[in-house]
Amino acid sequence: MVNVFIYTIDGVDYYLLDELVINGIHYLYLSNVNDEEDFIIRKRDSEDKEVLVTLDNEEEVKKVALILGSKIIGEN
């Protein structure tokens, strides 16, 4: 058994699978507790870390998505 953080966003529970800091921004990789096929990425608001916001555009998603995928593959 391991510890996992559950984030409730707009009434939906998500497991925090990973959190990466990229260029000073905290990105959260989340998976819906009740739907294992539902994944989202959010970032912490720079002024209030407890507030999560959607990413600015598709380019930002591509960049941070690639970093997570590459990290998992590359580390082993």
Place this chain on the structure above:
Amino acid sequence: MSNGYNQSYGQINPNANYKLTRTRKHHTNMQNGSNPSVKGETYYIQQANNIMKKSTMTPTQRARAKVIRQQKQSQELGKRLAAMGLACLLAGGIGASAISAIKDKYDEHAMIYCQLNDFRHDVIEPNTHTNVDGKYWIDYDKISDAIFADGVDSSVELYKAYNSLGKTKTNNILEGTSSNTLEEFVEKKGYDSVKDWTKYCTNAILVEAQIEEKQAELKEMHDEFTEKKSGFDLKNLIGGSK
């Protein structure tokens, strides 16, 4: 360059970088709809599209998240991480053919990564060691104490630190212990090389994960048996009282 992602429509293109490397066998099986690896790729492509859509909603969504901590089977998280990682690679522009090549080993990678991530959160705790600039500092003594605690496989724990922090910081952790450097630690533990030690640690993590999975299955079977047995006993008790 075609990278599997069609920007104009915001959709992952499953054919990008793919037709060139797809084998005849794959093609035939895909037509029959019976090849699980092809089916798998379609699934990950769909997930990649979902990540793209849900992570960039307009107007921008802001939500104050409520956070709780829970105990969970690492296997389930590992599998989710594997699925999300693959979908993220596709969303990030890696072609479907490359995904096909790495998919078979991906669950193992994810399982190990899941353990490393737990170590980062539970032992290194970057979120609780942050300075005024938002950068985290490392409590080497605390990490060293956790690695060399009683009943802990220090080889595996040090491997987690090494993967999370790199060699220089691993040497800082070892400073003041009986081994001052990673090489000394590896030699004293009887491994042939750092590579040999790494191989041992990754295998140990995977074996531990498999044991944990089997234990969970056994517990589930035991609970099911107990539930059935209590129902059976109750039925006998009611029958016997007549």
